[in-house]
Amino acid sequence: MEISLRSLTTRTAVSTASCVALSAVLTMNSASVAHADYFSGGMPNRSFKIQAVAVNSTWMNHLRNATNNWNSAGVGASIKYNVPSKSTFTAGPYFRSWYGLYTGYDSRGPKRYFEITVNSKKLSEDAGSKLSAWSLSTSTHEIGHALSLSDNPKTTKASLMKHSRDRAKIQKPQAYDKAEVTRIYK
Numbered sequence: 001m002e003i004s005l006r007s008l009t010t011r012t013a014v015s016t017a018s019c020v021a022l023s024a025v026l027t028m029n030s031a032s033v034a035h036a037d038y039f040s041g042g043m044p045n046r047s048f049k050i051q052a053v054a055v056n057s058t059w060m061n062h063l064r065n066a067t068n069n070w071n072s073a074g075v076g077a078s079i080k081y082n083v084p085s086k087s088t089f090t091a092g093p094y095f096r097s098w099y100g101l102y103t104g105y106d107s108r109g110p111k112r113y114f115e116i117t118v119n120s121k122k123l124s125e126d127a128g129s130k131l132s133a134w135s136l137s138t139s140t141h142e143i144g145h146a147l148s149l150s151d152n153p154k155t156t157k158a159s160l161m162k163h164s165r166d167r168a169k170i171q172k173p174q175a176y177d178k179a180e181v182t183r184i185y186k
């Protein structure tokens with residue numbers, strides 16, 4: 001999930017939604033939590049497909065670039081986008097405080113799939129002239145959840161997964177993020 005720093009007053013509701021999704025996953029994977037920065041809602045391996053649903057050409061470009069950001073990161077990711085898959089990516093204007101939302105379904109195994117939803121409304125409200133960069137940063141961040149990275153890792157190093165990052169400057173996985181994906185799937 002990506003929450004807006006401007007929406008701290010509504011964070012309780014957002015966190016609740018996030019916790020509900022996470023606890024559903026944890027119930028099925030209670031033995032697999034190994035590290036503070038590990039997100040059990042991710043995919044069981046680094047090769048998966050994402051189907052774009054109801055996205056325009058602008059968002060298809062963001063999905064393509066976000067996918068390429070991971071495939072070219074040297075972490076063993078092999079992600080195909082815009083192909084038939086139960087895992088989906090969509091973008092649209094939602095009256096919500098989050099920029100992006102990731103939900104993992106079913107147990108962490110062959111049946112696991114996810115939905116990524118990106119909030120074009122909130123992004124355009126907060127990004128100003130940096131909308132394209134922010135949109136790519138959020139899209140790449142959400143795919144980071146599919147690669148089992150959690151929000152706000154406990155590190156002082158730069159991370160794509162921090163809500164406090166400068167979205168105008170950080171669109172790609174950082175050294176810390178790459179090391180974590182490699183560690184998790186080793």
Ligand SMILES: [Zn+2]
Pocket residue numbers: 001002141142145150151
């Ligand atoms: Zn997130």
